[in-house]
Amino acid sequence: MKNLQFKTNINCGGCVSKVTPALNSTEGISEWSVDTTQKDKVLTVKTDSLSASEVIATVEKAGFKAQPL
Numbered sequence: 482m483k484n485l486q487f488k489t490n491i492n493c494g495g496c497v498s499k500v501t502p503a504l505n506s507t508e509g510i511s512e513w514s515v516d517t518t519q520k521d522k523v524l525t526v527k528t529d530s531l532s533a534s535e536v537i538a539t540v541e542k543a544g545f546k547a548q549p550l
Contacts, residue, residue: 482511482527482528482529483528483529484526484527485525485526485528485531485533485536486523486524486525486549486550487523487524487533487536487537487540487547487548487549487550488521488523488547488548488549488550489515489521489522489523489524489540489545489546489547489548490522490545490546491515491517491522491524491540492517492522493517494517496517496545497515497517499543499545500515500540500543500544500545502543503539503540503542503543504539504540504543507531507535507536507539508530509528509529509530509531510526510527510528510531510536511527511528512526512527513525513526513527521550523550524536524540524547533549537549
């Protein structure tokens with residue numbers, strides 16, 4: 482299991498609720514969270530099979546941006 486971290490523009494509870502279905506339905510993500518209190522809005526994803534680019538693609542499909550930290 483690895484932790485991947487991303488700088489995102491998911492900056493409020495409403496944004497989190499928009500990205501939740503996409504992240505929850507992605508196979509390989511066991512757990513995730515967004516720290517909206519930090520200026521970089523850090524998304525942490527626990528996965529044993531996904532690459533950073535696959536997680537970024539999922540976030541972008543939900544309408545947000547993500548960059549590896």
